[in-house]
Amino acid sequence: MYAFVAARRLQRWFTGEKHIKIIKRPQSEGCGFNIKFLSIHILMSPVSAFVKEIRMRIDLPKNVENIIDKLEENGFEGFAVGGCVRDSLLCRKPKDWDITTNALPEEMKRIFKKTFDTGIAHGTITVLMDGEGYELTTYRIDGNYSDGRHPDSVSFSKSLSEDLCRRDFTINAMAYSHKKGIVDLYKGQEDLNSGIIRAVGDPNKRFDEDALRMLRAIRFSAQLGFEIEKDTFVAIKDKASLLSNVSKERIFVELNKTLSGNFAENVKYIYSSGLYKYIGKEFAKLDESFYQFYKRDLGDEKHMYWTVFLQNVENINSVKKILSELKSDNATKINTCLLIEELKLPLPKKDSDIRLSLHRLGTKLFEDYIKICKSDRKNVNILEEINDIEKRYEKIKEENHAFDISMLDITGKDLMELGIPKGPKIGEILEELLKRVIEEPKMNNKELLLDIAKNE
Numbered sequence: 001m002y003a004f005v006a007a008r009r010l011q012r013w014f015t016g017e018k019h020i021k022i023i024k025r026p027q028s029e030g031c032g033f034n035i036k037f038l039s040i041h042i043l044m045s046p047v048s049a050f051v052k053e054i055r056m057r058i059d060l061p062k063n064v065e066n067i068i069d070k071l072e073e074n075g076f077e078g079f080a081v082g083g084c085v086r087d088s089l090l091c092r093k094p095k096d097w098d099i100t101t102n103a104l105p106e107e108m109k110r111i112f113k114k115t116f117d118t119g120i121a122h123g124t125i126t127v128l129m130d131g132e133g134y135e136l137t138t139y140r141i142d143g144n145y146s147d148g149r150h151p152d153s154v155s156f157s158k159s160l161s162e163d164l165c166r167r168d169f170t171i172n173a174m175a176y177s178h179k180k181g182i183v184d185l186y187k188g189q190e191d192l193n194s195g196i197i198r199a200v201g202d203p204n205k206r207f208d209e210d211a212l213r214m215l216r217a218i219r220f221s222a223q224l225g226f227e228i229e230k231d232t233f234v235a236i237k238d239k240a241s242l243l244s245n246v247s248k249e250r251i252f253v254e255l256n257k258t259l260s261g262n263f264a265e266n267v268k269y270i271y272s273s274g275l276y277k278y279i280g281k282e283f284a285k286l287d288e289s290f291y292q293f294y295k296r297d298l299g300d301e302k303h304m305y306w307t308v309f310l311q312n313v314e315n316i317n318s319v320k321k322i323l324s325e326l327k328s329d330n331a332t333k334i335n336t337c338l339l340i341e342e343l344k345l346p347l348p349k350k351d352s353d354i355r356l357s358l359h360r361l362g363t364k365l366f367e368d369y370i371k372i373c374k375s376d377r378k379n380v381n382i383l384e385e386i387n388d389i390e391k392r393y394e395k396i397k398e399e400n401h402a403f404d405i406s407m408l409d410i411t412g413k414d415l416m417e418l419g420i421p422k423g424p425k426i427g428e429i430l431e432e433l434l435k436r437v438i439e440e441p442k443m444n445n446k447e448l449l450l451d452i453a454k455n456e
Contacts, residue, residue, distance in 0.1 A: 009264035058088045058176050063129040064097045067112075067136070074111050076103040077160065078136075078182065086171045089182075089192055090224070098137045100175060102158045108136055114149040121153050138387055139163035142209070147434040161185055168206055168213045169220065170198045195226045203235035215254040218269045222261030228269060251279055256340045259305035264295045267309075277318035282318055282324035296375040302328075303335035307372060311340050335365060342369050347385060351401075354393055355438045358403040366393065401441040405430050408437060410449040418453060429453055 060068070060432035078101045084094035087246035101108065105125050109115050123138035139157040157163060160175060160183060167173040169190040182189070191198050197217050199206045207214050214236045217228050228236070243251070258267050270276050271291040277284045278368060290309065298304040306323065313319050316337055323333040338361055348354045358366050370393070373379055373386045402408055410433065412426045421428060433452060437444045443452075 002116055023102070025208040041131055056089075056182055057178070058085070058182075060176075060178070061097060063132060063134060064099065065178070066129065067099055067134060070111055071101050071103060071108075072177075072179065074103070074107075074108070077177075077180075078102055078103075079177045079180070081164075081169065081175040082172050082292075084190065085174040085176045085182070086188070088176075089174075090191065097134060098165055099134060100139060100160070101136055102139050102160070103136075104138055108138075116440065122282060123156055123202070128438050140166070142166050157447055165201060166209075168210075168216060169222070170381055173200050195224070195225075196229050197226050197232060198229040199232045199235065204230045204239060207235055207239040207242060211239065212250050213237060213275070214243060214273070214275060215246075215251060215258075215270075217257045218266060218273070218275070219254050219261070221266040221269060222263050224261075225266075227261035233273065236269075236275065240274040241278055243275055248280065248325060248327045252328060255279075255326070256302050256305070259293070259300075259302065259309055260298075262295055264293050264305075267291055267293045275369065280322065284320040286313075286322075294377070296372075298371060298375060299333050301335075301368075302332045303339065304368060304372065304380045306332060306336045307339040307343070307368075307377075310336065311343050313340070317339055335368075338365055339369055339372065343372070347373075347382070348389060351396060352439050354389060354396060355401055355403040355441075357395075359434070359438060361396070362404075395435075402434065402444045405434055407444075408434060408449065409444050409446045410453070414446070415453055416449060418450065420453070427453060 024321050058080070060080060068078035068080070078099055079101040079379060080097055082098050087094040103111070104118075105120055105123055108125055108127070112127045115125045116128075118124050118126045118135065119137075123140050124135055126133040126135055128134075139160055139162060140154045140155055141157050141162050164173045164175065164183070164185055169257045170191045172187040172188070173182040173184075173186045174188045197220050199213075199217075217232060217236060220226060221228055258264065258270075268291040270279075271288055276286065290312065293309060298308070306328075310319050310322065315320070319337055319340055321331065323336060328336075342357060342361060342365075345357075348357050357369070360370060370386065370390050374383065374390075379386060396403075400407075408430065410430075412422075412430065415426050415429055416422055420429065433449050436452070437449075443449070
């Protein structure tokens, strides 16, 4: 059995993953081989050509199923909701499973033994099962969002429909339980099938509630390869200035997910929507050329994508300012700057050049540097040269050539035993010895280095 998900810009065949099942009921009348059920097209075999009803069943994790069962046993509703339903329908393994219910927080606490409050004011508790936490939230209606992020007040509801209408996009506004199946009030499955990011209800209202949703729309587009629906995109352009009220930390998280998406070229929407003007003063200086971005297989580390995105910034201080504005973690900022500085230099020609590069970067970042060089479409003509550099690097590593003071066959203590006083002079001599060893690895010999040090 295969589920076919068709998007405007993406078509993939998915073998039936364990978390998706198709339930078929036979009937006496033939209905053809190609049967459309909501947004999922099922390619039927001749044996299954007679179908009365096709119903999607999502295989919930055991603990999620147990939580929903427990709620239902106590007279309440319970549904998996949001991204976990979306990802299941796309045959992607959900990272998290959120559950929504008409039970109030105090009622949930009576039902489940191990709970703790994670957002009790907004109706959220966490239930612990087998050492894992699962968030349960009461159906709710949000009040005004005066801070552009959190509702000023919430009122609990007994209606799932009232809870779903406050969510950001149609593809995230679906709920599921074995008992009721998929609850899809806003045609989220249809938008999944068409490859569309569409706001629930009035997009202007959704973005007034939380301006970060505008960047989230672009992030989902970059992750899924979906287009942003026209009215939703117009609202993003109209409301772009609201992004200036969003914390830089939250913006940085969304940008990381956007740049690492499988369809990262959709980062272009940040420019065409005008959002780039409100991300940061330095970020706003990036022109359209920076958004001619494409997906590269660079792993999950943030500094890799930021290096590729910002490598054409002329001044390294501007790179530092951009990442500082976004409250980037220090490791990402430092590694990005080191890699960009290295990429601005000519490719290493000699083995000694490779060792110098290793001295500046260290082995991990040098390997990242090679990976970035190999992934650049502009480097196709010099790919053979890059592969040769990689081979010579492997030989340098195998032969344990020194490119750092710690790898020298001499220490500061050895120099002090020669009578050189402790202080900056020790470091200066070691640096000079390292330069010579980088140029000629055979010089990394204690007696030879001591002899050179005596004559310095």
